[in-house]
Amino acid sequence: MQGKILIVDDLPDLRATIRGILQDAGHITQTVATQEEALEAIRTERFHVAILDVRLDETDEENREGLALMHKIGDLDPTIAVIILTGHADVGMVQDALQPGPNGVRAAFGFLQKNELEKLTDTIESALKNYVGISGNLxxxxxxxxxxxxxxxxxxxxxxxxxxxxxxxxxxxxxxxxxxxxxxxxxxxxxxxxxxxxxxxxxxxxxxxxxxxxxxxxxxxxxxxxxxxxxxxxxxxxxxxxxxxxxxxxxxxxxxxxxxxxxYAGMEKVQDFGDYCRAARIEEILSTLENLFWNTCEPWAAQTGQLILNQNLRIVFMKHLRLTDEKLGLVLERLIGKNKSFIRKGEDHIALASNPTEVFVNPVKFALDTELRADCYDRIIHGDLYGNNILVDHHNETWLIDFERTGPGLALQDFVSLDNYVRMSLYENIDLQTWLKWERLSMVDLPEFPPESQSISKPFHISQKIRDLASQTHYYDRKIYLTGLLFNALRTATLLGLSIYTRNHALLSACLISEELAKESNHVKNLNCR
Structure with a gap:
């Protein structure tokens, strides 16, 4: 196997000898003479093994820079296997220095005496296999x-x-x-x-x-x-x-x-949920959603959970989605104004530039200034359940990937996250007026979608199925669900990697959700405070 080796020695002849041995064995090498040069090389390039002379100044018998460098390399890149070269007189001192530390890990892979260079190639091979973890060319x-x-x-x-x-x-x-x-x-x-x-x-x-x-x-x-x-x-x-x-x-x-x-035992021929939904018939998709939530997600988290009283939903959702006041403020800056799709109507409202007479609640101001509280059920959730983190196989079985955000959280978040994803991602580019019509329909409990093209209606049918499944759980609460949709939509509007069409749709969706929440005046009280 080929490794990239850093050779650190102050003697040019010894550097050249070691370099020749390792290049003959097929390795890539680089040589430096000082501790500073070695650290600079490691900061800028990737090495598998570092060969260090204990003394980096042969004129000084007390010099032990190689051992100091060994520890610095361990701090900078612990995946590098360090091999110490030493003279006979230094063997005992090096053996003591290589004793395992408090964490049980040795600071170096091993050491060789300078009169044992015939063992160097085998030592490198062992370091690559047993320390670095590569055992052959792939x-x-x-x-x-x-x-x-x-x-x-x-x-x-x-x-x-x-x-x-x-x-x-x-x-x-x-x-x-x-x-x-x-x-x-x-x-x-x-x-x-x-x-x-x-x-x-x-x-x-x-x-x-x-x-x-x-x-x-x-x-x-x-x-x-x-x-x-x-x-x-x-x-x-x-x-x-x-x-x-x-x-x-x-x-x-x-x-x-x-x-x-x-x-994944038995998994083959998979595609992510987004690609699956674009290709599959709506009847298949609705069945797959039941499989996803009842057979894949629900048993996983059903064993955990607790009711937490009077939770501040804004704080909970913003923390989970890694949103900040500053990020939300940028939504207004980037999507509202001259030559944009939205215009301001005072501090509390915005409107479509194409139809200024239709005015909406400013969703960013609503989200930041409105106290939204509820008794919430927390449990273990996937935490990032959107289309790319769900795989569907040729039997329409669902599989989960990516557990970076998995842990305790609001039980409805996984439903909300996928709902937001399908409405923002699974459609052809449609104008905001058409999107507005469909979003308004989706706010009704039992909407009757008009028989328009499937590319427009499909994501909204999928969204309604997700909401129906969520409503069947014992922890469903419409206010919590809508609040989750609001903050997920606002997060979508902050993501510069998405198209301007998707971010505009997300902002318009947040407008309508804010209006729905505002209607529940007996549950949502605007305190204009945090």
Missing amino acids: DIDDPELVFPKIAQQIRFKDLAKPDTSILLDELQELVAKLLPRCKKIQVKMINQGFSGAAVIAVIPWYRTNGKGQMLIAKLGELPQIELERKNYSEYVEGMIGGHRLPKTISVARTRLLGGILYT
Whole structure:
């Protein structure tokens, strides 16, 4: 297997000797002479192994910079296997330095004396296999250019985005770590969220067993994947009574990225829920929704839950959807004004630019200034149940993916999230006046949709089915449901990755939902305060 090796030694002759040995073995190498050069190289490039001389200044017998560098590399990138080179006189000191720390992990993979360089190649191979986690060259069949797309679109919350070429190398290494027994894989994108994290389908070919069953991998920024792993372990793994939930096969990381590999027993020939709804007949879709909520979601969470009295719904939904006052304010700035589809009508109202006489409640001001409270049922929810996180197989069975937001939350949120998704995503571009007509119809408890084209009516029929299923639960409350729709619609309006058509539709939907909530004057009291 080929690794990328950093060689750190102050002696040019020794650097050249080690470099020659490793290049002859097929590895990629880079050499530096100082601790500072080594740290700069690691910050800008990806390495699998670092070979460090204990003394980085041979003129100073007390020099131990190599050991200091070992710990700095561990802090900067713990996935690098460190191999210490030492002279005979330093062996005891190095052995003491390599004792496991409080976390039980050694600071270095191992050490070699400088007169043992004939063992270097085997030591590198062992480090790559047993520490780094790659055991052979993996042939990746990527006809859709999945990895370049992920590398281009992934975002980092607290770091400057590295060069795309570095991310592409890390993605390829990551899947090699997730699938160490494979000689070849074929990958296909299932979805890539707004964070850039991606869910992909993987068809593996094993070195000994040939072609295997399709697997699902989630790849993304390391903290995201660590959170998903935590939530999966706590809320999904070992759950009794649920159906169509995955099991984890492996978890891996590089310096910047993380990945989880899932297996779904019996799953094959899947598509995400959005693609399924665009192709399937409405009767099939309505049956699949029952399967989704009653057979996949409900048993999973039915064992958990509690009633929480007098919850502030604005706080609850904004926290779950990661909304802030500032983000909501940007909705008004970006979608309302000159040369836009909406215009202001004072502070409390807005109107369609194409029909200024039809005035609506300003949904952002309503959402921020209106106290919306209710007794709510909390339980374990998926937390991000929209079309790309639901897979449908050729038997119309449903499967869940992506558990980054899984955990305790308002029981109705999963219904609300999917309802919002189908109305905002599953339609051809239609004008706002037509959208307004259909949205008004959807606010009626038992709407009778006119016999227009299926591309327009289908999402609203699906939406009504979701609301019907939600109303059959013991925790259904119309005010909570509408409030959830309001904040989910406003969140959609903030997402710049969506088209301007979708964001305008989301804002118009929020207008109508705000008016519905305002009608319930005996339940919703405007306090003009927080």
